[in-house]
Amino acid sequence: MAVLIGTLSTAAAAQDMVDCVLEPASRVTITSSAEGVIRDLPVRRGDMVDRGDLLLRLDTEVEELQLELARTRAGSDVDVRAQQTRLSLREREFERVKRLSDRNVAATSALEDAEIELALTQLALEQAEFDRQLAGIEVRQAEALLARRSVLSPVSGLVVAVDASAGEYASEQSELMEIIETDPVNVEVFAPGRLFGDIAVGDSYEVTLKPPLEGSFPAEVVVVDRFFDAASGTFGVRLEVENPGGEVPTGARCRIAF
Incomplete structure (x- = not known):
């Protein structure tokens, strides 16, 4: 012991x-x-x-309104559809003037004008599609600004x-x-x-x-x-x-x- x-x-x-x-x-x-x-x-x-x-x-009242506005803008495709319709019309107009020009019925200047209008309408459609992409980004921006109004625990x-x-x-x-x-x-x-x-x-x-x-x-x-x-x-x-x-x-x- x-x-x-x-x-x-x-x-x-x-x-x-x-x-x-x-x-x-x-x-x-x-x-x-x-x-x-x-x-x-x-x-x-x-x-x-x-x-x-x-x-x-x-x-969050202001941020919620900004998000609603951004979502509404991003959800609208009116401008894109309008430019698509204009482009379709310009394409048909260009083809009509080209056929007339080929038969020497339409002046060369008329064909040039139709070609310019077609190119401008194509650019307008691209701009409308670009603006809609920007609207989508604005939605994410508005969502981020709204999220910043909430403080979450990091641990x-x-x-x-x-x-x-x-x-x-x-x-x-x-x-x-x-x-x-x-x-x-x-x-x-x-x-x-x-x-x-x-x-x-x-x-x-x-x-x-x-x-x-x-x-x-x-x-x-x-x-x-x-x-x-x-x-x-x-x-x-x-x-x-x-x-x-x-x-x-x-x-x-x-x-x-x-």
Whole structure:
């Protein structure tokens, strides 16, 4: 029994207990790429959001009208059909004058005039088709401008601050809310220099929450700094903890045994 206790004590002493902090994978400050009055604000502080969720929507009345106008213009082929009809008439007129010219009934100038009118009508049809293509592009532009009125979450995570209200005016410089990405959670450690070379990317360690919190969970090393802090003689290590359910609290202090 004494031998077993001695062995366990030696193993415990061989481990270095190092303080650590749990940090979110990222902090995102939400701004708007457009300006306007906030119409909808469906999220609140403390809400969990998924990537792509609607965070807020600005007033869209003008943009919706512009999109409707662009779609109406793009959906009309009246000008194209009109130019096609004119072209058909000009082609028949040109063939008629050409037959007369071949029989020396029509003057050469009449044939030249008919040929010019035919060429101009062909160009007018090409312009009408080009204008319709532009109308299609204007629809996509209007759709993009309307989409800019909605702010979507760039990450999945926790809303930790909301600094806007429905009815307020939002500018492109306004910081509207903050979201922290909670899966994975980063474990930030400053390890003593004597452990340099013993810790490698891919290693797994157990992380334990410090009181008053309780619990432990595995973490994997993802970054080992290759430089030291001269004042403390430590080097940085980052581990990651999978946190799909959000149970691991960010901002909490912890300990890790190397």
